[in-house]
Amino acid sequence: xxxxxxxxxxSPQFIADSIAKHQTKTSIxxxxxxLGQVRADEMDxxxxxxxxxxxxxxxxxxxxxxxxxxxFELFPLTCMHIYHSTGEVKAGEICLFVxxxxxxxxxxxxxxxxxxxxxxxxxxxxxxxxxxxxxxVWKENK
Amino acid sequence: xxxVRYFGMVAEKLxxxxxxxxxxxxxxxxxxxxFFKNRYSSLEKMSFVTAxxxxxxxxxNSLDGIEEIVLLPPFAGG
Numbered sequence: 779x780x781x782x783x784x785x786x787x788x789s790p791q792f793i794a795d796s797i798a799k800h801q802t803k804t805s806i807x808x809x810x811x812x813l814g815q816v817r818a819d820e821m822d823x824x825x826x827x828x829x830x831x832x833x834x835x836x837x838x839x840x841x842x843x844x845x846x847x848x849x850f851e852l853f854p855l856t857c858m859h860i861y862h863s864t865g866e867v868k869a870g871e872i873c874l875f876v877x878x879x880x881x882x883x884x885x886x887x888x889x890x891x892x893x894x895x896x897x898x899x900x901x902x903x904x905x906x907x908x909x910x911x912x913x914x915v916w917k918e919n920k
Numbered sequence: 921x922x923x924v925r926y927f928g929m930v931a932e933k934l935x936x937x938x939x940x941x942x943x944x945x946x947x948x949x950x951x952x953x954x955f956f957k958n959r960y961s962s963l964e965k966m967s968f969v970t971a972x973x974x975x976x977x978x979x980x981n982s983l984d985g986i987e988e989i990v991l992l993p994p995f996a997g998g
Contacts, residue, residue, distance in 0.1 A: 814998045831997075834927055834990055837974050838997075862997055874998050894998060902971075903997030904928030916929040917996035 782842040782860045783835060787871035788813075796859060796877060806856050808883040810890040814874030816867050819907065821915065828868045829917060830906040835864075841901040845893065853889040855880045860893070862903060922986055929993040933962045941989075949981045956991060968993045 793813070800806060819826045842860055849858060856879045863873040876893050880886040898919045905917035921940040931937045946955070952970040957963050969976055971990045980986070 829996075832928060833997075834925070834971075834992065837971060837990070837992075840974060898998040899995070901997045902927070902992045902995055904993060905996035906928070916932075916993065918994040919996055919998065 779843050782862055783864050784861050786865050787867045788861055788875045806879045807881050808886045809879045810886040812876040812890050812894050813872050815872055816869045818869035824909040826907045827910050828866050828908045830866045831864045833903045837902050845896045849889055849893055853885040923988045925990045927992055930968050930991045949979050951978055952980055953978050
């Protein structure tokens with residue numbers, strides 16, 4: 779099973795390298811990429827400076843696997859990559875990288891929307907939003 | 921004994937991430953969310969789901985082959 783959880787933020791270089799690796803796959807005509815970035819939300823006059831992500835790792839990897847299989851069933855994709863951070867990710871850094879490729883644009887356009895929604899709903903990942911003063915709140919997907 | 925693991929906000933409220941619980945005296949089937957809310961008053965107003973052997977389920981029907989129960993607060997990935 780492909781692993782999706784990675785420790786720490788996802789670097790722009792990792793994303794660039796991932797794009798570069800697809801240049802040999804010439805049956806692909808369309809890529810779609812979604813990048814989730816940690817937002818410096820303001821709450822009660824305090825600003826989020828990072829999110830500390832934790833997960834039930836076995837269940838999360840299984841959920842990513844199930845979502846990946848379902849997405850391949852629904853859309854004619856050539857390939858798909860999903861990475862999500864665990865541990866601390868600072869505001870402005872990337873915590874989710876979803877990358878789908880297909881022969882034509884329609885499949886990758888639709889698949890990326892479906893994938894991100896499924897990930898947010900079904901993967902047991904938890905996020906502690908950390909403030910500069912050492913306090914925190916728990917994030918909850920709506 | 922069954923390993924019970926707590927995550928995120930639930931682990932923080934209980935101040936522990938894991939414990940072993942004996943369910944042999946518990947009358948089955950049992951609704952796990954109610955069971956844990958009764959056991960720990962600090963969870964009473966919290967939102968969480970339970971999973972049995974990595975499958976999300978609120979019901980524990982039998983102890984056969986049950987190795988792990990987990991309490992998962994609202995998801996926040998992405």
